[in-house]
Amino acid sequence: MNRRVTPSKSEITADTLVDRLIEQWKAKVEKSKLAANTKRRYTEILELHLAPRIGKLTIGECTTQTLEATLEDISDEVGKPTAKLAKTCLSGMWTLASRYGASAGNIVKLLAAIKVEDKPVVAWSLDEVHSIRAGLHTDKRALANGIADLVDFLLATGCRIGEAMALRWKHFDLDSPKPTVLAEGTVIRVKDGGLIVQPHPKGGPNGKRRLLLPDWAVARLIARRDLLPHQPEDLVFPSALGTLRDPRNARKQMKRALDRIGVTDVPQNPHTARKTVGTTLSEDADGGQSDIGVAAAQLGNTEEVTRRHYVQRTHRGPDARNRFDAFALPEERNPTAQTD
Missing domain, CATH: 1.10.443.10 (Intergrase catalytic core)
Incomplete structure (x- = not known):
């Protein structure tokens, strides 16, 4: 019968329980320059979702199948956004484990991507x-x-x-x-x-x-x-x-x-x-939404984030009619010049 080895406080090996790896990574997160809300959210993920599921396994027992099944359970029971954050935490943990030689590499990078569908932006009229x-x-x-x-x-x-x-x-x-x-x-x-x-x-x-x-x-x-x-x-x-x-x-x-x-x-x-x-400031004089830069500057976001999360699509194109003039036939460009 194999007996699990309890490593010293500073040691991380393949026989280290994931609970200890969680504590080690959590300590690094607390010392980091991440925003306080991000630290709080990571701690919730670790304590509420990861530790109860895989905390008593050793690092060596956690295969890609084990971790992927864990994320699938979190996705089904709590939601994809939480599962996506859990994957971020796992990646940080396994980067630490591989650095100490407890894992051959960051196996979390081999897991399937978790796609969270973007909901349409809804603004007030x-x-x-x-x-x-x-x-x-x-x-x-x-x-x-x-x-x-x-x-x-x-x-x-x-x-x-x-x-x-x-x-x-x-x-x-x-x-x-x-x-x-x-x-x-x-x-x-x-x-x-x-x-x-x-x-x-x-x-x-x-x-x-x-x-x-x-x-x-x-x-x-x-x-x-x-x-x-x-x-x-x-x-x-x-x-x-x-x-x-x-x-x-x-x-x-x-x-x-x-x-x-x-x-x-x-x-x-x-x-x-x-x-x-964001929606109001993105609107240009022609009724399109080409002023994303104005909205982004006001909200303090990048243009990409602003367009994706803060602008309700109007599905109306800009007034670019004059740019289509190049497609016109000669007689269409100057109709007043035509003779009977």
Whole structure:
């Protein structure tokens, strides 16, 4: 009967339990420069989905068939996006294992790709925006808890809700000829359950951006500033206790508010406001969507990400009629010159 060998704390071999490999890789993730939310999500994948399934196997017992079956189970039971993240974690773990000689190589690279189907982007129409804004500004609870002002701000900037929750009045310049806001952080929940401001947006330091504000939003923000404590370090959208507001709670409050005003047949999440901004700014003067660069700069994303995730397709081409003139026959190009 073979007896499993328990390696020393620092040793990783083919006989090492995957549980230990998980802990080793998790420690490296914690020391990395990954965003706090990414670290939290990886930890959830490791603890909730991988450790229970393969933690008691040794590294040597984990074949490509074993790992692929594990990912298929996660995909079926939880969903493809979670399985895809699990595969990312496994790849990191097996890179570490191969570095220590516990595996002949990163066998995760041999596994089948996990394809997650992109859902169509859905944005609010102009009529829906007007209905939502007008309705929220007649709802006493939405006015009292700041949801009306929050939705206005999201529609005026395309910011993520976590970025809005992180804003303090020092980030605004509302009294200049060209009023702006600086989006430079986001509220996240860390492992122990508390809320902190991550010092950069979701996309990393390059996602920081200063945005010009439309006049109607400036008027709303000045009115809000006049009603609230507004020292430079005071939060613009605080919780009822004046502390950092949980984006999850704000989402729930927004959904309840939209239910109250009867807006129930459209997406009710704040991210739809971001998609609405992306869709609106991508539209060019001819009704096409060639201004992706404008939308991307506003949202702090690349053009590829913006086109894929934040622009609702209109299926309408640009006005390029003059470029088709080259296909015309001579008599078609100058019909007025024809004679009887």
